[in-house]
Amino acid sequence: MKLRRIEAIISTAIILFVLIIIHSSETRNWEEQRSYFLADPFKAKGLPFNFYTNHLLPLLLFASLFYVAFITFNNWIIPKFIAKRRYEQALIVSILAFFFIWLGFAFCEWARKMYEHHSVWLYFNNRNRVIPAIFFTVVFLTAYTLIKQGTIFLLKQKGNLTARIVKESLIAIIVILLVFILLMSVNAHFGPFWLIMSVYAFIMYNVDLHVILPFCTKRNYNLKTYLFVRVPVSLVAYIPFGLLFVVPTSINFSGFIVAWICVNLILIPITWYMYKQQVGNLSKLLNLETALDKSTANLGFLRSQINPHFLFNVLNTLYGTALMEEAEMTASGIQKLGDMMRFMLHENIQEKILLVREIEYLQHYIDLQCMRTARSSNVLVDHRLATVGENHQIAPMLLIPFVENAFKHGISLNENSWIKINLYLEAGKLYFDVYNSIHKKASNDPEKSKSGIGLVNVQQRLAQLYQGKHELSIRQTNEEYFIHLTLVL
Structure with a gap:
């Protein structure tokens, strides 16, 4: 007001x-x-x-x-x-x-x-x-x-897409009006022509940049197909503007078409260049976002370490005590736990590690879990982890969440339980299958209300690090849970 x-x-x-x-x-x-x-x-x-x-x-x-x-x-x-x-x-x-x-x-x-x-x-x-x-x-x-x-x-508004479009529109309106006033002072016929054609060009620029080009790129259309989509759209959009230009100037049909062709011959390469710039900037932002997520995760991980040297010293003491008491199984478990902790501290923060080290970590984890269930005759753990060379790399901690989930939900000491793990390589691809039985949680089980955060995180990491290079299938029945992961290394 x-x-x-x-x-x-x-x-x-x-x-x-x-x-x-x-x-x-x-x-x-x-x-x-x-x-x-x-x-x-x-x-x-x-x-x-x-x-x-x-x-x-x-x-x-x-x-x-x-x-x-x-x-x-x-x-x-x-x-x-x-x-x-x-x-x-x-x-x-x-x-x-x-x-x-x-x-x-x-x-x-x-x-x-x-x-x-x-x-x-x-x-x-x-x-x-x-x-x-x-x-x-x-x-x-x-x-x-x-x-x-x-x-x-x-x-x-903040700097979102809508605010950017509005900002570009304001700049375009001001420029169009300034040129319009300048042309009107020179020749009264040039002003209306400029105004009509520039408004049409600006509308088609935004339609092309934010609708047509993303649509064609998403479907991998080539240049010929892109023009097949764009030309009819631009012609239909041009008709009302062209009529505004034709009626006051009494121009013939050929002039009507020539004006449309000239505007689009100038507009198409400009729009294409701006779209490529926009896609490039977006790709850089996504890469920065991935790097930022990784840095944030690493920082959180480092902050969560509670005097690791002290923990290793304690583990070494327990390992020595177990050997002195001739508790070989306990000593072996402590040694594997120490190896897993060293893996977590030193290799888990790297961008890529040797696949053989990831498999070793999996083997240690499975061995520790088998020690827990060794005295239960109704628990079957069958795992086959292929022997691989040192010429394959993988992002750390991609496979272990699936195995952790299997032992968390697939083992019951009171019921028949099974876990089957299979990992092998073929033609540069890693194939990873995990089957586990399913058991209903007791009403007083503290884990009952916990969600599968680990699986959600690993799915997000796969989407970021192996976009277009992985396939993850998850199926569940009343008795069994199954995951299949295919990864291009």
């Missing part, structure tokens, strides 16, 4: 200044030759001439109609109808308002040149003053509203 009050005050001051200038300029020496020159066409038709009613007042009213249009649309139609989402009423009122303003322009021209036509209606299509005046009114009000609302929107 405060902004509109300021706009009303400024626009009123501007129109008063303009009216004073017009009055001062037109009344100066009005009794001299110019007055007689204005009266001659009237006298030639036998019509009376009055300087005020046939010249000065029509000029003042003509200028005032721009002010009336601005106040009507900006301070009445927008806040009363559009801001309240009463769009149908806003459309009807806008059409009526522009009709009466158009009628006012025609009346002013009729009052100044009634010696040419006796009816006001015949001046509706006057191309010297009436049509340009109503055209300028529509363009100015549209541009002013878009710039104002776009600026308000940008002040409230």
